[in-house]
Every structure is written in C-alpha cells, then in structure tokens.
Amino acid sequence: MRVAILGCGYVGLELGRQLANAGHEVVGVRRSDSGLDAIEAVGFDAVRADATDAASLSVVPDADWLVYAASAGGRGVEAARTAYVDGLRTVVETFGARSSPPDRLVYTSSTGVYGDHDGDWVDESTTPDPATGRQRVLLEAERIALEAAEIDGTVARFGGLYGPDRYRLDYYLDGPVTEGYLNSIHRDDAAGVVAYLLETDRARGEIVLAVDDDPVSKWEFADWLADECGVSHPPKRTVAERAADGDVSRRVRANKRCANDRLHELGYEFRFPTVWEGYRPAIDAFQSI
Secondary structure (H helix, E strand, O other), rough: OOEEEEOOOOOHHHHHHHHHHHHEEEEEEOOHHHHHHHHHHHHOEEEEEOOOOOOHHHHHHOOOOOOOOOOOOOOHHHHHHHHHHHHHHHHHOOOOOOOOOEEEEEEEEEEHHHHOOOOOOOOOOOOOOOHHHHHHHHHHHHHHHHOOOOOEEEEEEEEEEEEOOOOOOOHHHHHOOEOOOEEEHHHHHHHHHHHHHHHHOOOOOOEEEOOOOOOOHHHHHHHHHHHHHOOOOOOOEHHHHHHOOOOOOHHHHOEEEEOOOOHHHHHOOOOOOHHHOOOOOHHHHOOOO
C-alpha cells in the first residue's frame, strides 16, 4: 500500500520504518530541513509540505492510507488549533477531493481528552471531559477525522509516549514526583498500533485507546526505577501539596486509568506490555554509566 505520514516525527518515523520494512511505499511529510533529513536517515521517502497549506500538499503523492501525526509548533491553544484542526481539515479536504482519494485515515490523539476521573477507569465508551483548551482542540480534530466524507477515519488516543530519547529518567529519579497514575505506551507500540490497524483493516470509524496493559502509580514506578538504578527514592508530592506551592492546572490534577481492552479485542500484541519491560533499556544504560 501507499502511505503518507503527515507530521512524521517521533512516532511517525518509527511507523514509517515498520511499514517500509513490511513492503509498503511510505512517504513522510515534514516542513523543516532537519525533519526531512530525519526521515531520509530512517530510510523512506521525504516530502516537504505544510499540512495547513492546500497548495503545498500537491507535492504529496496519492496514498491509500493517511496518518496524521502532526504536532503543534507552540504550546498555546491557537498553535494547537492551527496544527490539529486547521491542518487536519485541510488534509482531509485536499486528499478527499483527489481523483484517487485515500481509503483510510488514522489521526493520533491523546488520552488527555478524558480529563480527571479521580483515578477511575476510562475506555472508549467514557465521555471525554478535556482539562485544557489544547485538549478541547484535540477532541475537535477527532470529530474531523471521524466525519471525513471520502475517507474512513480512525482515532488512536495515545497515552504518554516514551522510548528512545524520551525516557525522562531524571524526572522520576530526581523528583519531586506528583501523585497519580501513569498511562503510557512505548514509541514502538504506538507506531505498531497504527500499523496494525491499517494492515489488518480494523477499527474503521472507531476510537481506540492506545495504552499499555498497566496504568501504574507514579510513586510506585519512581521508587521501582530508583531501586533498579541503585539510587535513593525520589521526593514525592500530593496534588494538594503541589497546589500549596502555587497554581496547579487541571491537566496536572487529571487522574485516571486507561483501559486497553478494545485494543486487545482487535488482536494487537504489545512489544512492551508495561513500563516494567519498556524501561529496561534506559535502566541498563543508566547502570552502564
């Protein structure tokens, strides 16, 4: 199949590698020289285009599958709206109007759209309650993906991404670590989920939670990492203690456990089922220093 990955960054590069290795024709789309160089270094084709500019998308070849994994250039709500809503709408309209439109679209969203559930479980049937304006924008983009007239959309709601270059060991080892649950997915599995849904033709028109098997306590995880790395347990704070030191955003207060039952029903098998396995390379690297 022909695949175009728009916003081919941290997950997109690994996704492109997996799909290219499986024999698909892959094109990664970025705007910057460094982004294009990163795509070529992985070993598949790179094209310069801006997802918010319909004219620039003309250089992106026709594709059977589209993956929209763009990130916002800034942290603000307007930057998010430009990247996620305006960009995705432009991509859907531009590719949908082609004589040979794509068959599938996967949009990579976030479990952040659920907001706070006081540590309770959430799944695909749970009504979202975004904690921030940025997360409300993500939810708006999800609707664009699922309502695309010419293309069957799928939304993959990623948990917190980690993996090579994103283990953040210093955060957990140095602390202070704020209480709550950690809903995670290794980069290789985030890419693997998208590839699997496309290659097996599953979850058309669906939202799927892409998280691993074990939403762990941040405190428990931090202490385990410290033990494995041979250092002292880090200091810890409750949300109330952190609030006493200053303002605490709704994002920080958000606490939930994300269930991946639907992903298992679809047949996906994890490379790293939990952070206990997924962080082993980072621990080994730390111990070798």
